[in-house]
Amino acid sequence: MDGATFLNEHSIAPTPIRVSIIEILQANDKPISYDEFLTKIKANKTTIYRNLDILLDKNLIIKNEIDHKSFYELADHAKAYFVCETCHKLEEIELPKLPGKSVKSVVIKGLCEKCS
Incomplete structure (x- = not known):
């Protein structure tokens, strides 16, 4: 399922950044660090963090901290x-x-x- 459809099914507006975040997570079989998002999404740090927080609040993604570094993955x-x-x-x-x-x-x- 593409990122926009995934977001729509969870009643979240499918902005380009949110779609990118979901599609990056769908394409990986391991947690993704915040730094990896920065290399793949053209947006400022605050915008990426804000969108990750929206997805966390809706329980669509999981955040783990390992050695003071945040990692994200889908909460399937x-x-x-x-x-x-x-x-x-x-x-x-x-x-x-x-x-x-x-x-x-x-x-x-x-x-x-x-x-x-």
């Missing part, structure tokens, strides 16, 4: 990641079961097999 399902503190490899892992809790995302930090 709850996500869990393991991040190696040495090589910074990001790996999606099975989300732990937490009865009675509504989890959006989890980040677990440690050392991968290669770095331990």
Whole structure:
């Protein structure tokens, strides 16, 4: 589904920047850093942040902070990641079961097999 259709289905006006954000996230199978958005979208930082906040408020995207850097992805399902503190490899892992809790995302930090 294209970005404009996605936004319309969620009652959000499909501005060119919002469409670009959604299509960038749809095209990637890993979280995207804010810096990556800056290289792909021709807009000022405030405009990109404001549009990311709108999508976050509508629960259409998930934001995780890893090493003081923000990463974004579509909120199509709850996500869990393991991040190696040495090589910074990001790996999606099975989300732990937490009865009675509504989890959006989890980040677990440690050392991968290669770095331990």
